Amino acid sequence: xxxxxxxxxxxxxxxxxxxxxxxxxxxxxxxxxxxxxxxxxxxxxxxxxxxxxxxxxxxxxxxxxxxxxxxxxxxxxxxxxxxxxxxxxxxxxxxxxxxxxx
Numbered sequence: 001x002x003x004x005x006x007x008x009x010x011x012x013x014x015x016x017x018x019x020x021x022x023x024x025x026x027x028x029x030x031x032x033x034x035x036x037x038x039x040x041x042x043x044x045x046x047x048x049x050x051x052x053x054x055x056x057x058x059x060x061x062x063x064x065x066x067x068x069x070x071x072x073x074x075x076x077x078x079x080x081x082x083x084x085x086x087x088x089x090x091x092x093x094x095x096x097x098x099x100x101x102x
Contacts, residue, residue: 036073037061 034042037058044054061073067084068076088094 040058040061041054044057049057064084065071065073067087068080071080
């Protein structure tokens with residue numbers, strides 16, 4: 001990565017006036033995309049859901065991610081969802097109506 005020059009010095013005069021030598025702008029930072037749970041919160045708030053609903057949704061998403069060793073949900077599909085729901089039914093004692101609600 002090139003060093004940023006912090007000092008400014010004037011060089012020879014040209015037709016257009018003095019030139020500045022050794023001046024570099026810092027590289028522009030790439031726009032940072034909000035994290036998954038922050039995007040979920042933003043969508044839930046845009047739909048005017050309650051804070052408790054937001055908290056429940058975020059908690060379930062976090063639980064799903066942690067169950068799969070912190071893999072991102074976009075990297076997973078139907079088999080992972082089935083495995084998570086089966087785990088809830090067998091080990092988590094979650095009612096079937098909770099798992100099939102749409």
